[in-house]
Amino acid sequence: MSSLDTLASQTPQELRVKLMQHFGIAKEYEKNPGMISITYYCLMYIANEGLKLQKDKQFVSNVLDYLEATKRANPNDEIIKSMATGQATIEELISVLVTETNEAEYEESKTPEQLRLLMRKHYTVGGLADILSVFGSVKDDFLTLGKIAKSRAVAIFRELKSGASNNTAAKKPPDSNTDTGAHGISSEMSSSSSAKNFHNQTGRNQDIPFDVIAQAQKLFRYANSALEHEDISTAMQSGEEALELLRPYRH
Secondary structure, three states: HHHHHHHHHHOOOHHHHHHHHHHHHHHHHOOOOHHHHHHHHHHHHHHHHHHHHOOOOOHHHHHHHHHEEEEHHEEEEEEEHHHHHHHHHHHHHHHHHHHHHHHHOOOOOOHHHHHHHHHHHHHHHHHHHHHHHOOOOOHHHHHHHHHHHHHHHHHHHHHHHOOOOOOOOOOOOOOOOOOOOHHHHHHHHHOOOOHHHHHHHHEEEEOOOHHHHHHHHHHHHHHHHHOOOOOOOHHHHHHHHHHHHHHHHOO
């Protein structure tokens, strides 16, 4: 059993469900010596959550010992040495993973294994967004990305559990027959397996560039996910940005 596995087994019961995801991310990045800094900040987040509980001091002490040992073993790691660099690195990693998941979501069909990989990436984005809290207040953009990623990961998990591996598009909500508003447009777009399909199926506005359709689709998906979390401000902002992109092409 690795030291991370040992620490995970010592997690207080009250935090076990919440922190298993972050232990998983830490263990994954520990495999790559060049990414040990990500593991380091995962454990820093875990220590902070343990301190908030104010119950199992031994668990927190063991996590802090791991952090100190990691720092001693990597004295020249600038990401570990500088919190500012650590924050920038994790934000960049989140951005890269979000780009990858967005591209994967546009694929028309996915095998169960591809779905599982996509789900893990979404969970990683959500977990890394949590970890940003060790640097202070998390930027709104990353809070939103984290919420969306977690929501999508849960949706994929349910699809896999139900065996619905041939259709990864979001299910259309019951009230999606409305023709106005970001929610209605988002539902129509997400029911298509890709931005390209939506573009081809529309009988008008054939001159809209594909990249504009793709960006608008992503923004509406953000708006829809924000609504699921009752984040009205983010939903409105994302919807308005998408509409602004599309407005020049309206006939």
